[in-house]
Amino acid sequence: MSRMRAVIFNGPKQLELCEVPVPQPGPGEVVVRVRFALTCGTDLKGYKRGHRLFAPGMIFGHEFAGEISAVGAVGAGMTKWREGDLVTAANSAPCNECFYCRRGQQQLCEDLDNRFNWGAFADYIRVPAHIVAQNMHAAPANVSLAHAGIIEPLACAIHGVDVGRVRFGDTVAIIGAGAQSLMQIRIARAMGAAQVLVVGRSRGRLERARAMGATHVFSTHDGDALEFVRTHTAGRGADVTLEAAGAAETWQQALAMTRPGGTAVMFSGLPGGTQVPLDATKLHYGQVAVQGIFHHTPRYVEMALQMLASGALDAGALIDGEIPLEQVEDGLQRMDRSEVVKLAVRVG
Ligand SMILES: [Zn+2]
Numbered sequence: 334m335s336r337m338r339a340v341i342f343n344g345p346k347q348l349e350l351c352e353v354p355v356p357q358p359g360p361g362e363v364v365v366r367v368r369f370a371l372t373c374g375t376d377l378k379g380y381k382r383g384h385r386l387f388a389p390g391m392i393f394g395h396e397f398a399g400e401i402s403a404v405g406a407v408g409a410g411m412t413k414w415r416e417g418d419l420v421t422a423a424n425s426a427p428c429n430e431c432f433y434c435r436r437g438q439q440q441l442c443e444d445l446d447n448r449f450n451w452g453a454f455a456d457y458i459r460v461p462a463h464i465v466a467q468n469m470h471a472a473p474a475n476v477s478l479a480h481a482g483i484i485e486p487l488a489c490a491i492h493g494v495d496v497g498r499v500r501f502g503d504t505v506a507i508i509g510a511g512a513q514s515l516m517q518i519r520i521a522r523a524m525g526a527a528q529v530l531v532v533g534r535s536r537g538r539l540e541r542a543r544a545m546g547a548t549h550v551f552s553t554h555d556g557d558a559l560e561f562v563r564t565h566t567a568g569r570g571a572d573v574t575l576e577a578a579g580a581a582e583t584w585q586q587a588l589a590m591t592r593p594g595g596t597a598v599m600f601s602g603l604p605g606g607t608q609v610p611l612d613a614t615k616l617h618y619g620q621v622a623v624q625g626i627f628h629h630t631p632r633y634v635e636m637a638l639q640m641l642a643s644g645a646l647d648a649g650a651l652i653d654g655e656i657p658l659e660q661v662e663d664g665l666q667r668m669d670r671s672e673v674v675k676l677a678v679r680v681g
């Protein structure tokens with residue numbers, strides 16, 4: 334049996350480049366020869382602290398693009414794919430049968446935990462049948478394979494902006510200047526936001542935000558972020574606020590920054606059990622909608638692909654260079670030090 338290189342997750346801060354068997358495709362599955370994988374904030378979180386879905390011994394990484402090297406026995410929909418096809422895929426796909434899926438809330442699929450696919454930091458990755466059928470796509474011909482893997486996080490970012498119901502001419506405030514925020518700036522502008530106000534810490538990141546289309550940026554080193562938002566909204570607050578900084582305080586700030594009748598989208602997850610006191614007056618009399626947001630659906634993955642293919646998002650603006658498979662751990666540490674937003678792992 335032929336063997337391949339793979340970055341194995343042995344636990345927090347324990348990654349190891351190993352030789353393992355090349356996966357074989359089962360019915361309805363494909364195996365992809367990975368050309369490029371991308372590092373992601375979820376990888377970094379899992380690397381540092383572990384992740385409830387990361388079992389020791391699994392192959393790390395989940396954003397990738399590459400070339401189909403083997404196609405499983407022909408099953409539903411499998412005639413669509415051939416060896417040599419260039420593809421990218423999201424890291425999960427819903428069951429479409431459970432209570433939530435039947436109500437169009439596939440991101441809440443009851444079986445989601447069992448429907449993830451990991452293993453992008455390797456020479457080959459097996460793509461399970463449910464993902465092949467719903468969330469694997471031909472890589473757009475005009476997009477570099479080093480960029481195509483971004484459809485998964487981009488789908489999450491689009492989901493977040495979409496549930497905020499951004500309208501033409503709106504002012505959108507974004508708290509945070511990480512990869513998700515940088516994509517959301519571009520999405521909000523594409524949806525017609527007239528102003529995108531970005532609050533962050535690092536001035537370097539805020540310059541990146543400006544390059545992505547933020548109309549105004551503000552560093553919390555320089556004072557009161559709420560005042561900054563008020564200044565640009567005649568004192569009212571933003572129509573839509575996207576919280577993507579990941580702290581209880583920024584959740585509260587997001588509510589405070591939103592105008593009466595507007596929507597505050599809580600995009601970032603907080604540690605399990607976290608309680609956040611929210612301003613009841615603002616919620617009730619201000620009629621602000623507070624909207625949580627998680628993951629993506631096949632429709633959002635499709636939108637991400639279209640956004641990439643149309644050139645509306647240049648993924649290259651988020652990817653700060655290429656590294657070989659041997660340097661994944663070092664790359665994650667560079668992300669942790671905020672030296673880079675994302676890195677492309679050059680595999681094949
Ligand atoms: Zn990701």
Ligand SMILES: [Zn+2]
Pocket residue numbers: 427428429430431432433434435439441442443444
């Ligand atoms: Zn389901």
